Amino acid sequence: MKIAFFSTQPYDRMFFNRENQDERFTYQFYETHLGPHIVQAVNDVDAVCVFVNDRVNREVIEVLASRGVKIIALRCAGFNNVDLDAAREFGIAVCRVPAYSPEAVAEHAMALLLTLNRKTHKAYNRVREQNFSLNGLLGFNLHGKTIGVVGTGKIGKAFCRVAKGFGCKLLAFDIYEDEQLKEMGVSYVDMDTLYRSSDIISLHCPLTPENKHMINNTSIRQMKDGVVVLNTSRGALIDTSAVIDALKTRKIGGLALDVYEQEEKLFFKDLSGTIIEDDTIQRLMSFPNVLVTAHQAFFTEEALTQIAGTTLSNIEGLLLGHEPSNKQAIVV
Template sequence: MQVKFFGSQPYDQRSFEAHREDFSSELDISFEFLNAELDKHTVALAEGADAICVFVNAQLDREVLERLVELGVRAVLLRCAGFNNLDLEAADELGLFVARVPAYSPEAVAEHTLALTMTLNRHTHRAFNRVREGNFALDGLLGMTLHGKTVGIVGTGRIGLATAAIFHGLGCRVLGFDPVPAAAFEQYGTAVELDTLLAESDIVSLHCPLFQSTHHLINADSLQKMKSGAMLINTSRGGLIDTPAVIEALKSHQLGALAIDVYEQEAPLFFADRSADFIDDDLFVRLMTFPNVLITGHQGFFTREALSEIADTTLKNLADFAAGRDCPHRLSSIN
């Protein structure tokens, strides 16, 4: 069975090759790792594959899925949790097996959320550069003590719970909002309505999936409901934030600071070295001009443990497909 990996990086190859031996008794597989991201222009590269493996920014609309089937592909393996770029109904109609990795080291993303919060709050990134230049002045580096502050967690799934546990441990008052409240959240904080969370939180951290109902959850209206000068952190999905509205809130000082590890139009930018080129995205470039904005390139998941879990679960999904077994991580529009 041949598996072609789209949008792959050297660390993907190392991780999957390291786990290949664990499945040698179940799977006779060959891997091909492609740097190209999957879309209608690159789908022809899937020819000869029995299965393809893709990450968060792959385009899996009906047109691409139909072409995959024409090329002989029978399984689509998502090495991520999100599937907002996937047309599930089309996949079902075409008889494609589709499976994802529903959770991989939620603590990794939660810890990156803390890292972004601490860096942005205490200006450690700016202080590092100052000291290297011999500048030991403290003006402009003033932060706030997190102990006793209110942190709002939007989405109390596994990552949200892990984030809530961290901030609770720091002595913060933790509020949480989720349409389906998690009972486990009660040990860390108080479940409230979204408007209450926005109004009372000094820090708002997003940890929810991207659906039609959550697209631009943070918009001009919700930003006005936030406590003036609050900090917004997004390590979830870029589409949760209306970027032009956030820029206006930063300009008016309604939003005090922003840290993002994801961006709505990240696909043409992230996961590649573009330092020798210009960034042809005016909104992204505008964001980078703010001294109170911190951006990382979708690295929240990027730990050894998470990569290992992704490879292991993806290959388990492939083994279930090859054996015709029920797969607990299979996606279907009729589930």
């Protein structure tokens, strides 16, 4: 069974090699993302393995099909970057990792919130320079604050459990209400109520055509003054220009992002020696109340082990015609 990996980082090689000790798979690793510029290089493989910033559109899928590729395997949960209609048309299966240590992402979201609020990143740098002043480091208690959680799938549910431990009041919105969360004291409300009532809003929903730019000028106007917004899901959930305007007027009091709409040109790369031409991300990072990490939330030992194991299991099962152990892993 032969697999071509795209958007490959050193840790991808390490974890996928660790899960292939019996050498039942043969790997090809490409550092570049999958797209029209490289798809012609795909040859003599059963599957391609892609990540969040690969662009698997109709043009790419048509070439993959002509090269005999049977499977597009996402080593992530989201699949908004794959043209599913084209995959069906050309008879290529699409699989994903529907849940990989949801606690990893939930814990990172809380770490972003705590860091942004208590300014521990700034305090760390100050103390290293022998500056022990507390001026400018004032935060607020999370205890008693209302957090609105958008999306209560596995990650959103894990985040609710973490936030509950801080003594927060939890509001949630999801198409499907979780009975366990309701028993835990989480109140499901409509989006308008969540926007109006939340001190902090945390996004944990997949990106769909319907919710693209759900955080926009209209929704921001409904929010409390000084609201804190967290996004560890998908960058395009947020209209970045609208958020920048709200930061300038102080309508948004804090913003923490692990994802960014144009991240494929930036994230997972060392650009420290280059001039970044993306003026939007530069403007975002110029605000003292904005915290950005580079799609790091999934990055734990447990999550990467599970991603590698599940991805290979998906591919093997599809090639051998086995029923998947988790039917949510098969998208097409």
